[in-house]
Amino acid sequence: MDIGLADSRALVLAASSGIGKAVATELAREGAEVVIAARDETRLAGAVDDIRDGTDCAADAVDYVVCDLDDPESVEAGTTDAIDELGGLDVLVTNHGGPSTVPFEDLTMSDVDAGYQGILRSTVQACEIALPALRDGGGAITHLVAVSALEPGPRSALCNVFRPAIYGLSKTLAESYGDDGVRSNCVGPKGIASDRIENKLRERAEREGITRDEALEQRLADLPVEDLGDPETFGRVAAFVSSPAADYVTGSHVPVDGGWHRHAF
Incomplete structure (x- = not known):
């Protein structure tokens, strides 16, 4: 099945490892030109090599930019540089590292400030920077945000506060920019190795x-x-949701969780 990603231009945040890297790999496998972003340049370079080795993509189809989600200036520079390098943007995949899993009673305000920047503010900022390019011809924003945000547990206070906000952001973007051909969805991992x-x-x-x-x-x-679950499975789902093959899917949440989320609605 051709999902229509050939020659698309994609930026994937927090993609030097884990599910971000898995999504970037599948986008490249489907023919997209991909830039991955993270804070550690050494790990980024290694991830680029892995993606090239694991797909049939051309060597120049995958590159990286350094982008530290904890630093607003780095988010601006990294996102802008990636769009400039790609010559536009068709797919933005937002992602973030996992914060510490602590109960509310153990939180400090420094933890809250760091969680706000690393999870929520950086996501909003990247979307704001990317939207002009995405509106120029249409495109997709795919947020990788844990499905467990739908059922908050007691040991994940930071996640419980900031991750649900990304669901709200995604709905808002879908409503606000649908007329411009921009779709926004969440793909939720749970139990992905x-x-x-x-x-x-x-x-x-x-x-x-x-x-x-x-x-x-x-x-x-x-x-x-x-x-x-396999990271490759998650990557395939996120790539599909980001692709023209899913052109009538927006404002939605797609769980990839092995059936963990049992609510019917």
């Missing part, structure tokens, strides 16, 4: 005095499937 999942498994094991494998068993007990 990644470094972050491994860290959370180790944290849970240490907190509860169990092994890492026992922590994994507890996590899988919440799912109707038998294992964690």
